[in-house]
Amino acid sequence: MNIFAAHCRDIHFFMLKKVIFLGLLLLVFGSTSFAQELKKEWNRNTIPDIEQKMIIQGLIDVQKANPDILVELKYATTDNFMRKNVYEDLTRAYLQPEMAKRLAKAATLLKQSKPGYQLLVYDAARPNSVQYNLWNALDDLKIPAKSKTQYVADPKIGSNHNFGCAVDLTVVDEKGKPLDMGTSFDFFGPLAYPRSEQEMLKKGKLTQKQIENRQILRKVMTQAGFKTNTTEWWHFDGMSKSQARARYGMIK
Numbered sequence: 697m698n699i700f701a702a703h704c705r706d707i708h709f710f711m712l713k714k715v716i717f718l719g720l721l722l723l724v725f726g727s728t729s730f731a732q733e734l735k736k737e738w739n740r741n742t743i744p745d746i747e748q749k750m751i752i753q754g755l756i757d758v759q760k761a762n763p764d765i766l767v768e769l770k771y772a773t774t775d776n777f778m779r780k781n782v783y784e785d786l787t788r789a790y791l792q793p794e795m796a797k798r799l800a801k802a803a804t805l806l807k808q809s810k811p812g813y814q815l816l817v818y819d820a821a822r823p824n825s826v827q828y829n830l831w832n833a834l835d836d837l838k839i840p841a842k843s844k845t846q847y848v849a850d851p852k853i854g855s856n857h858n859f860g861c862a863v864d865l866t867v868v869d870e871k872g873k874p875l876d877m878g879t880s881f882d883f884f885g886p887l888a889y890p891r892s893e894q895e896m897l898k899k900g901k902l903t904q905k906q907i908e909n910r911q912i913l914r915k916v917m918t919q920a921g922f923k924t925n926t927t928e929w930w931h932f933d934g935m936s937k938s939q940a941r942a943r944y945g946m947i948k
């Protein structure tokens with residue numbers, strides 16, 4: 697009887713430990729996702745400091761320029777080549793006013809030529825402090841110092857994104873699905889190079905349809921006044937880096 701009672705006590709103790717453990721798990725993970733939801737809701741209704749600083753420096757929220765533009769900043773999620781959110785509170789896309797105006801025009805041109813299709817912005821203005829976050833995050837990937845510029849521009853020099861004069865984007869169809877461009881955003885290699893498209897087509901690595909999809913994006917962006925990039929189908933510049941530096945300076 698005593699043995700049986702002791703056994704029951706052990707079972708009760710074991711069950712109690714299990715309940716406490718599960719409760720703790722729920723508390724930690726439950727509250728984390730709750731906190732994340734709270735943060736998202738907070739961001740939807742407020743303008744974080746990082747964005748306020750950009751507004752003070754004269755930058756424009758592209759969705760205010762044209763609400764048809766969709767935005768999903770990939771560096772504000774873990775869906776990027778670093779698998780890390782390096783943008784933190786920055787979730788809206790900002791550009792210099794002239795660039796935002798051009799992007800708004802591209803969105804209108806797209807709507808006219810392909811009704812139902814929309815521009816989806818992956819990246820736009822990037823304050824220099826965030827450029828340092830990106831640069832430093834490469835160390836976690838064990839990228840050797842001399843190869844880092846193959847992935848991210850040196851923050852001391854800056855990229856056109858740091859001047860608010862570059863935008864990374866794609867096109868989504870009527871269902872909101874990104875068109876098949878042959879590679880994902882931030883794919884490193886010739887398959888993403890606009891200059892290598894014909895070669896990739898001949899080798900059977902890109903299809904005619906994928907090239908045509910890229911051309912839909914390129915057509916509206918160049919008509920709106922942006923320049924294409926030779927190695928990234930998603931990247932467009934409003935002007936050269938030296939012009940951007942002289943006209944606007946780096947975003948702080």
Ligand SMILES: [Zn+2]
Nearest residue numbers: 862863864931
């Ligand atoms: Zn870019």
